[in-house]
Amino acid sequence: MRFSLFTLTALTVGLLASFSNARSDNELEARDIEYFLEQREMLDALSTRELIEELSVRLDRRYSHTCGKCGKYFKSSAMYDNHVCKP
Numbered sequence: 001m002r003f004s005l006f007t008l009t010a011l012t013v014g015l016l017a018s019f020s021n022a023r024s025d026n027e028l029e030a031r032d033i034e035y036f037l038e039q040r041e042m043l044d045a046l047s048t049r050e051l052i053e054e055l056s057v058r059l060d061r062r063y064s065h066t067c068g069k070c071g072k073y074f075k076s077s078a079m080y081d082n083h084v085c086k087p
Contacts, residue, residue, distance in 0.1 A: 043051070065080035066073050074080040 060075070065077060067080070067083060067085060069085040072083065074083060
């Protein structure tokens with residue numbers, strides 16, 4: 001039985017395509033897509049100003065320092081490093 005080069009190529013491509021589709025693992029499932037769409041709708045309700053304000057507050061909170069002994073609050077790490085607790 002003789003096969004032409006075109007037939008062998010077509011069969012190989014077909015087999016590889018079906019194998020790759022059978023082995024593919026979709027990372028996003030339907031519930032994930034719905035979750036992202038819900039998050040997008042929630043963000044659409046907020047204005048740009050509100051988003052920037054919230055992000056600024058969170059960033060300030062991340063880089064703020066509070067003394068464990070006296071409870072004094074410092075906005076910069078330099079002020080925190082130079083702080084000496086007075087009992």
